[in-house]
Amino acid sequence: MFKPSPVAAGCAVFLSVLGANVQAQDAVQALDANGNPISQVTVTGIRRGIEAAISIKKNSNSIVEAISAEDIGKLPDATVAESVSRLPGVTTQRDARTGRAASISVRGMSPDFNGTLLNGREQASASDSRGVRFDLYPAEMLGTITVYKSLDATLMGQGIASTIDQRTVLPLDFARRTVAASYRAQRTGAHNEDLGSASGYRTSLAYIDQFANRTVGVALGVVKFNDNGPEQINDDGWGGTTGTATYNGQAVTVPNGLRTDVIHNPNTNKGMMGILQYRPSKDFLTTIDLFHSKNTDSPKRTGFEGSTCGSTGGYDPVGVLSNANIVDGVAVSGTCSNFKGDIRNNTEVAVDTLNSWGINSRLRRGDWTFTGDVSGSRVRHDFTRYETTAGLVGNTPNADLDSISWTGFDGRSNLSALYKTALSYTDRSRMLLTDVDGWGGGLTGTQQSGYVAIGATIDEIKAARFSVRHDVELGPLTGIEFGLNRTNRTKSRDTDEGSLLIGTGPYGAASMPGNETVVTRQSGIPVASWNPLGSLGSIYHQLAKVDQVIQTDKNWHISEQVSTAYVMGSLEGELFGLPYRGNAGAQYIHTNQGSTGLIVDNGRCAGVAGQACPAYTIAGHHSYNDFLPSLNLNVELPADQVLRLGIGKTLSRPNMSDMRPGGGVGLDATNPAGPILAGGSGNPKLEPFRAKSFDLSYEKYFEANGAKGYVALAGFYKKLDTYILRAPQRVDYASTGFLVSGIPLPATGPNAGSTVGILTTPSNGSGGNIKGLELTASLPFAMLTRYLGGFGVEASYSSTLSSVTLPRSGITVISNGNINAIPLPGLSHTVTNMRVYYEKAGFRASIAARKRGDFVGDIHDYKDDASLTYIKGNTTVDGQLTYDFGDTTMLKGLSLTAAVNNWTNSPYIRYNGDPSSVVENVRFGRTYSLGASYKF
Template identity: 50%
Template sequence: MNIFATKRTAEPVRLAFHLSPVATGCAIFLAALAGSAHAQSTADNTTTTTNATSSVATAPASAEQAAAAAEPTPPGATPGVATVQVTGIRRGIEAAISIKKNSSSIVEAISAEDIGKLPDQSVAESISRLPGVSAQRSRSSGKAAEISVRGLSPSFNGTLLNGREMASTGNARSPEFDLFPAELVGSILIAKTPDASLIGQGLASTIDLRTVQPLDFGKRTVAGSYKKSRTGVKQRDGLPEGDGERYTLSYIDQFANRTIGVAVGFTSYEETGGGQSKFNSWGVGTLPYNGVDVKVPGGFGYDTEQATSSRDGAFATLQYRPNRNFKSTVDMFYSSGESGLKKTGFESGVAYNAGGKYELQHVLSQATVANGVATSGTVSNWKGVVRNHYEGAEDDLKSIGWNNEFKFDDWTTAADLTWSKATKLASRYETTAGLPGRAQDTLRYTNFDGSNVTGVKYTPGSNYADRSVARLTDVMGWSGGETSPQAGYLAQPYVEDEVKAIRLTAKKAVEWGPVIATTYGFNLTARDKARTGEEGRLIIAGNGGPYAAAAAPGSEIAQAGASGFNVVSWDPRGSLGSVYALANKVDADIYNKFWDVKERISTAYFMADLDGEMFGLSYRGNVGVQAIHTDQTGGGFVVDRARCVGNTAQTCPAQRVEEGDKYWDVLPSLNLTFDLKNDQLLRFGLGKAVSRANLDDLRAGQGFGIATQGVPVLTGGGGNPQLKPFRAKALDLSYEKYFGNKAYVSAATFYKKLDTYIFRSPRAYDYAPFITPTTPLPLSGPFAGSTVGLFTQPRNGEGGNIYGFELAANLPFSMVSEYLDGFGLMVNHSDTRSSIELPKLGFANVSGDAVRIPLPGLSRKVSNLRLYYEKAGFQVAAAARKRSSFLGQVSDFQDNQQLTFIKGDTIVDLQASYEIQSGWLKGVSVYAQAQNWNNAPFLEFTTDENNPSNRVDYGRTYHFGASYKF
């Protein structure tokens, strides 16, 4: 018996995907669908079918717009005006549910509760509450920073602004979410399945941030707010609290009989974090005492850290729609900020010499010894170091997009232009103070039991809060001593990234069986990114010799972490020229940080919108294919470490190199949504997706030399300009039950088969092109005299899978009883697993005994809960997000990204507000929020998550504010 209502030929939409299993699957489905009959007329389908992700920038951008989805249009375009009567929390929830419900793909969405009001303080925090999404907190600030979707690292996400790719200031392709003030974002959509028209997609998801569009509003709207913050509340060790202020203003209006629309928004904030106490143990060592080696503390480091941040952001949108057939939209976004981390601390060795030239061999005296442990004692020939470091950055992001849409007959055409540029200048000041030259001091310690390195009490012999004692100088002679003094260090890396793109699309309404529309498109993206900069030794200005010293400016003192004693404190910014001079430094490691990458990515795509009936069920969706050509070039430097005998360009010669590659990717995709009646949907997604490598992995260049340990062999490392993307086949299935636009429950499962992934490992490599007559070769062993050695770089591996499930519910309690009107619940849970493990040897910074490590960013379990009450202007909400332990990524003291195991945590946030409902103050609201109410610490570990190696406490953050909308 024929299961289809009618028979139709599949010939008009036959696609040549026979080389790919996914393409074959898409073709089989398409052939079956082509035999189905329409449940409604073509005209009815055109008005009732939606496809929120076929052009990811076109779904409603705020709660004002989200009552109904409209026919999709290219990036920069927007749907028609819609009216929503509900307000506040439920307004944002219903808008987000509308977007999710009307999509033809599997998506998650967040919509602002009001103009300039996402449900959280930051974009990253709001995103992290969605099913299958988790956030890694910043080590320095404690704020949600990087986003993982379905257990994959942040680099697996594509991030768009109004449907367009953007430049970034880091090594990754997508910009940091800190660059986007929450007040300037109207909605966020996460597409978990790809479709053919989605440019800049990621393997895990594509995150589209959307600003408001003025012609989607029915009237002029003006909103402003002020917020006061208190940070680091309830902090440990009695450290100082911080504060902050935030201002926002939004203006939306329409002119000339609603043919012109204008929207502008501004935000500005400054924040100082609470003090954070840090301790670094050097373990346990030994010193001779009365002719016997006894256990003593190895050494210590105490620090007090305080983060600061400020940002100015703005967006502007101008729309012109003189008639129904033409629309032009210009979007502009700007974000400029400064972040910093001030560190004031004290460090020294006890058993261990700090490694410099000016400290003598330690001598233990006046010790109390029990069972081979010197529980207390005095160490002479000792030196301590006061550290005043500053790590900061100034960044700038500009993005401009211009979209023009023209309709004629059955065609809708669009041209979209994008320009985006990001810059970031970082500064890393490291300054040291103490006794100049070969002057020595003493250190008294007590309360040591042989293992309790965190409980030892230290008392230096001198007062290091006295500026006449703790002088700015080369305390230890770290850079070689008298011949190469180093009173500090300064690195100023500079990143510049520019993206230009043009996109042309044409869409035609057709009647080809289940195909109701066809879209043809082409996108060309040109990207140029480079990292340069300068760094070197800081020496005391005035040529005072290797023992030169100067008093630290100012009179401030501060406690060094939990040490119990104070030290000299000062801010080293601006000290170059007045206190210090810079001795520029160039060596093999620094050359490795200089790189540039160029990409030219051409994408042609075809997509068919589907609407029909199969197995007695109506369906909608899309099927299509992308053909992507990539032309990539990486530049860098090759350094022969044997010839690098100094730290100048003359004493460390380098060779500029440039390499590249060209390749194709073909990405078929199929998305179907079946209507199971009674507001029930079954979604199915099948496709191929890619995630491109981080840009620094594509750099050329290398440093090499003879390995000094094990078998003599040439070894080196660098980037890989021939690196291909992560590639995966994906299968998704989702069941969703809706209750109008007020509530839903859903269950989803997914499976990703990785064809290629990126990992780091050594491989055989012939260094012959870079060998010179002065390059030493191995003299013994199996590689004696050979130019062939080992080269560690990012490479493409094969095989592995990622799979899991997601459960979600968004329910107002009024569905249960009218007496519970105003109460509601949002809850979700995801469980993700992977068979992929990476060789640990490619990540020298990962500690522990394991030979292999898990995929970075993968938390097996992630849960979110939000309870709320809203009625008569009152809003109260409590939220918690929880994730299990994972392998995360942090920035080290040399500005490099390092992997570290991070213990899972639970973060609890609270908020309450009241909006005046009538009278001359109508539209005024006041609110209070508390973040990290449970004061969850940030914990790193090596092998045992219950034995952390690093702990950071942030305390609570309180926000108090008021807003006015009219």
């Protein structure tokens, strides 16, 4: 475990990087590099946020996009992800459970390709990957968010797509004591067909003050969010493929099955922030900051599913089609006998706890500035999942089974039909908790009346940094900075899961507690409902599942030590008579990674619940070096125009779960070419994605009638030198350590007696390219005529293309289509954002729309495993209206706000390779909110 040395800690208390990157937050005179006040014109509301962001973009030496708070605790949206998604080339993936934007994709790349910082420090993540969940960072606690699209040698934890730096407020940037409080009541899930909506609230309090003649500053903030959880519907297309049945001697197309769920997802978030600053003189600044956030999701899912005419298990007989209306070979309506419907009542509880801290200082002596930082970031993800089934017991005679009828089937989508059953699925005397279909293996297997999984993922980062900057006058070189950074990161996952059993024997059953019922919307069939949380021990007992996937994929420990030395020179001068500024630098990075996992002996287990597979601990280790040069050059053209160039080399590190060493191998007797050894594993020698990056941006800034705006056109090209592919490859298992005792070798065929087989593992391969164009405009209409003062528009359009495709083999893609390759995850070809606003006489109004195209998204499936899936593009529309009472009334400092989110009830749709083949359709409804804020 990394522990800062006394010397490093002493330097950190004495030195800091943070003080060099503060952003002005209130009606205060910000300080220049020498601590002297800078004159400012106070701008409020929407224009304040826009103009602060424009200023960040214009004055940066890198190619950046920025979002700035309109006031204390007032980013444009409730979540960081939604605010950032307004920027060009940036889009979000919504959480299928809540509809909220949680992860960010930049320039067509998945969230794992972003580096995410808080106050300049790398942040831990809650999932197996490195992608950060931005709903852990309440927007009320942040002042600015800057997205670096070009490289900067002084930034640690950069990503190939971007580096996203979130900044909190700093108390010594404020001219006086400031207290801001807000409360907002909201209703979620409104106008979502006839589903029930839910109430909730969001409240925040910020206190900022200065003491001891402004040498000490304090900022404290708390945020609390609570949503009781509206009803949502999830219509699953049963894999998207239709089925066949025999009718009058001919094969006809029938619905393959149905699954429909009603979801209720309460959600809470509590956040706290504390910042202490000490500045006894203009040459010395120390900042200590603490950030805590805890997010709890508790989705409860009640649903109904079943195979209409086929079978899903040993207790589920094949149905017989009758009373069918056949049109062009399609059973538009009909009835199938021997139907066994499953009532599903599933409950999950996911708790993500983030703690981030830092101590940093800055000391200036003449032309020398010494900076340093020690910090930590830790996220713990606790997960509990109960899945239960109820229905007819496995030994129910066929004569007593149900039948299912349908009408309106179009022959293409299982979601097109309307269903009706003969039995009542609210009758608790017949619908028992049991293994309805024999999913545990039937009479020859093990009872599985449900499933439980309990696990935790812990990610922890500790870092120390020291740097020195010297101001010089040496030709175009105006300053040089060099420094060292050390980051230690550990991540582990531990999981315990298995089948839920009732009593003994294959037909164990118990009555379902309670008397609640739910109508499953797509089928229209009422079913019995209950919450199984905590039922382990009272109704069920657990039979641990200890097969290879559980032991190797969900139990591992990764450690990573990254040492970085960097140097960067600040540039300023003239080029062909035009002034320019920028920087040139490089990072030299040494990475040392280690991991432990398990090797599973598949030869001595059956891979089913309760039958243990012997496992052995294995360790892996690897180290490598990278040299990452970078250059940013900004040429100032006449008429307030800027031409920016950014080139360099960067990397994005692999998912930490892919770096595990564990795995297993078994005999694959189903291989078409004959029996062969086959297995899967992680790769402890995995190295990063690496890319060369080229950025070119043209920006034109305007100022007229007291309003500021700009237009920009940017192009980028990224050459991926290395990529990470999860694909099968031929290996000699005798040299892998996986071929433990008990695993038989092929006895027949071309591989008879051979230890050579197929191993599916992540590995580094050759890359491709990503390229795109981004067009942005921020235009207050007052620049055209003062009669349109108060009106304005922000708009952006981006188009991204990539030559990168991933082989379908070896990748978990939730799709049954005949697809051999998938596009780059996270890539939408087009992304469009627009926000129209009006601000005058205390009124502020805005309407914003965000649109993205279809893409392959990274989700966690029902087993809490990361999987890729096709997600249909969507457009979300939000609106907001605020009235500020101003400084001249008795209600000075008070503002009232009404807002609506997801105005058009944009759904979350997953499909099966073909957009017309829908496998999941979730609708969230609108969210209305009404609130007040007060600042004094």
